[in-house]
Amino acid sequence: MQPDDREEIRDLLKRTAVALKEGDVPFALCGGYAAWMRGAPEPDHDADFLVPAAESERAAKVLAEAGLEVADPAEDWLTKVVQGNSFVDVLWRVCGRPAEADLIDRAEIMPVLSVHMPVLAATDIVVTKLMALDEHYCDFSRMLPVARALREQVEWARVGRDTADNDFAAVFLVLLGRLGIVDVPPGDPTGS
Incomplete structure (x- = not known):
């Protein structure tokens, strides 16, 4: 731009x-x-x-x-x-x-x-962005800076629950956990 x-x-x-x-x-x-x-x-x-x-x-x-x-x-x-x-x-x-x-x-x-x-709200921003991920649009490189910047403002357990039906969101949450950006246990997208 x-x-x-x-x-x-x-x-x-x-x-x-x-x-x-x-x-x-x-x-x-x-x-x-x-x-x-x-x-x-x-x-x-x-x-x-x-x-x-x-x-x-x-x-x-x-x-x-x-x-x-x-x-x-x-x-x-x-x-x-x-x-x-x-x-x-x-x-x-x-x-x-x-x-x-x-x-x-x-x-x-x-x-x-x-x-x-x-x-x-930060949690709603992340949920809506994650729910937009699918096989046609799955650009984690745009999501990572957002998740990193908002991580302390987000209710991650709610994000996990609200996006549990989206496999792309679940994988992204595992990635965030593996990178140490958030405390989401690998394999547990609910964070609970």
Whole structure:
């Protein structure tokens, strides 16, 4: 990502958050930028917000009414907000499941680039990132810096329980234990 692109995505992130706040749409910053706010490296791609599935249509309307360019992608689980070469994904499904309000309710209000907004809890960031791993996308090199940076903020036993059905997540947790990043016993993804 070039410096101009980074500023563009940061600007779009802020504008999207302000529009959702002013439109009274429940939301939380999620994905790489949420992890960045909690100490992980800054991502080199888009930003992501999560809204409850029941608020998806209203969120898109609020963003358009705020003057943002809203694109309707082929995927049926997100809306894209576009500015130049940058975009923000507004998701209402995570790993095939509708986003529930309790996930957003657990978010913590934090200053993000001078805008106060809800940021997904560290445990929820890790769970959602791990649940996205599958045979088509299994890039542990992107996950390792996040896990290392957030390790003291995460409830690892809950991560193990919430991702137990995902073999790729289970293997990643074993890797974290073997590397000494977290105390997850090898072969026991629940950490209990």
